[in-house]
Amino acid sequence: MPLGRLSQWLLLAPALALLSALFLVPIVWFIAGSLASLGGASEIWGETQRTLGSTAIVKTILNTNVIALTVTLFALLLGYPMSFALSRLKGAAFTLVLVCIVLPYFTSIIVRTYAWMVLLGRRGIVNDMLLSLGLIDQPLALLYNRTGVIIGMTYVLLPYMVLTLYAAMKAVDMRLLQAAEGMGARPFEVFRRVFLPLTMHGVLAGCLIVFILAIGYFITPALMGGPSDMMMAMLIEREIELSQNWPAAALMTIVLLAITLALYSIYSRFNDQSGAEGF
Template sequence: MRADGETTLAVGALSAGSAERREQWRHLALLLPALLALAALFVYPLLGILFRSFHKTSYTLEFYRQVFRTPVYLTVIGLTFRTAAIVTLICLALGYPLAYVLATVRPRLARALVIVVVLPFFTSIIVRTYAWMVLLGRNGIVNQYLVALGLAPAPLPLLYNAAGVVIGMTYVLLPLMVLTIWSVMRGIDPALVRAAHSLGASPAQAFRRIYLPLSAAGIAGGTLLVFLLSLGFFITPALMGGPSDVMIAMLIEREVEFTLNWSFASTLAVVLLVLTLAGFVVYNRLVRLERLFEGRS
């Protein structure tokens, strides 16, 4: 009887193991189309860019040496990261209060405000950029109001410079910051803040010690998303920036379209990718993203 019981247990374990393997293969089969599409549309082009950065007529590192030996390319890379950082900070400063309002007002009003936030996505980015060019021009509405209200003695240069680039990029990326932070804030239990108030905490103390830490995952996700997208921005800087506001995406476009130097353009793209990944590693070390998102879950 004991041998029969052991045999039954062994057979059950084998059938359970085979069922688990079949389930794993079924999951893999469901993922296979997505994996093939990812390999064809992302991995293969990325490997092609990496290959071209090392090879033109033969294998060489000359393009990488050219990037780091030429001051103008280093200046463009620095300008790109500086602009991305400024846009990210402005989006955070404007987006956090708006996300807080969305998370704390009545649901019906919150839905209406979310529609307002999402509405710009239904318009082409080129159309929105040209609209801002009209608004920020010397004879645009913004300058007319500034002069009429006495806030400026003459029309301000708000276009074709760094200010125009920052304003345009902030407008485009601000909804992403708002939605990312709001998605975390809406999951925060209001009872926690009320409990802090009942224990004698002031509104500022409750916000600083309860609400802000709980929304830190949204801040981390929003800033990371906006910063990474800012690094590759092309249309807005190209239309609203001046000759001294060249970002690396614009430099890559010029190498491809005008000089037809695909190898050097690929080198610039690889340098941007490596620097972005290095920045992400540093950001992760400072912010500890895994702890934030584990805390959220």
Template sequence: MASIRDADRVSDFDPAWLILPLALMLVSMFLLPIAWFFVRTLQDSGEGFAEIVDTIWTVLTSPAIRGSIVITNWIALVVTLVALLLAYPIAYMMARSRGVAFTLLVMCVVLPYFTSVIVRTYSWMVILGRQGLINSLLLWTGIVDEPVAMMYNTFAVVVGMAYVLLPYLVLTLYATMKGIDPSLLRAARGLGAGGFYIFRRVYLPLTLHGVFSGCLIVFILAIGFFITPALMGGPSDVMIAMLIEREVELTLNWPLAAIMSLFLLVVTLVLYSIYYRFANIERMMG
């Protein structure tokens, strides 16, 4: 052991310093711009701190913004549940299979995961559109006579977002399920437990940690979503991030955009701190 310590002492330069370039970049291109944006836009919205806080409160409790906050949370919640329902069996099968079946499953998850969000959204617009895949099928089989309106509503937003965010859940759940000791399941079977009983009492509890951290990351990403709801949603599906973009692009109401950004940022950071306590952040992106 002495020799290893000597060797460590020989390398007098601590590699910890190598984090500096990235830290500098994140401070100057990320932290400071966000802070500057908040300070500059909010300082005009009132005289003194108390008045600014008052303005922020008035904005956040106004009916339009409150409605958007409710819709955002609601959509994010449904998206998370839909994604979980679809991701769980996929991850379960991935953890169990090998060879060709495993490769195919990984392909079905990873290829969409690394495809641009705008491309994935576009493809769902093609599938759900008036002249899209599903309507063509429905008309061809004679189930309906008129194309069904599946685009530009909350349903379309949920489908599109769940599709985009599903891989995060699959990969988190897969990591958890891969770590389950199969002898526990064998032991349960040996003791006479049935398939569903084993799932409910042994397998499911062992995966709850992954379920929780996977759902949390999907929810965090969902509340800040912009591209998919903006392209697939109807007039009532205005999520917070869309409202922020609109204030900046169309009405040029910077203070309003800043207040909503601040709110979204605070909620995101609170949820992220919970995630930080529970999950392995190194596996955040799968």
């Protein structure tokens, strides 16, 4: 159905109004207001240099990226085979697995995070089991450190990866795989030369979604991480709640937003290009 330009905008209007009112306006107001409170341009420049020059803050930015990258990697490694299995399932088995993936989302993220804390604590179920099996002598430190953050965040973000990859894999014409096999390709070659390239846009989209969500994550690292696993969202919250340093929080927000938008623009450019090649 061809749409006129006007009716197109009318259909988009409610969403645009909501986003503007609840997201765009507050964030511009927050950043502009915070920075304006410093005074003129030279004061803002000085604050920027001070904030982004602080080793603690630089370390947090680095930490955040490393954690987000690690989580993305684990989500991909776990999610790819899962999605493949899901894309091959039919009927009741498919529904069951899908429900298992999506159902946790009906419970609060705080509840789920506490559940992980019960599992991963020094006297938690995982350590108890490993100790009683005699696999370890000392309880493993799985909580309040990087390991805990990675486990918790990978768990929370995995479904985004799985569902994105699933959509890409479901779109692959299975006859192409059969054709490749008929032309002499071994199973691994079929995967490497046909299936992987045909699902690569899903891999990129999934990684991007997970990375963008991970880089701004707050609750899981706050509850399951240690002091050295501070992430940017936590730092922003701390600057406002504890230090009441709104300009620093605003500057951190700009950095976070810039990373996200930069990644998104790279992705959409790539997507346009592959579209032109006829995917």
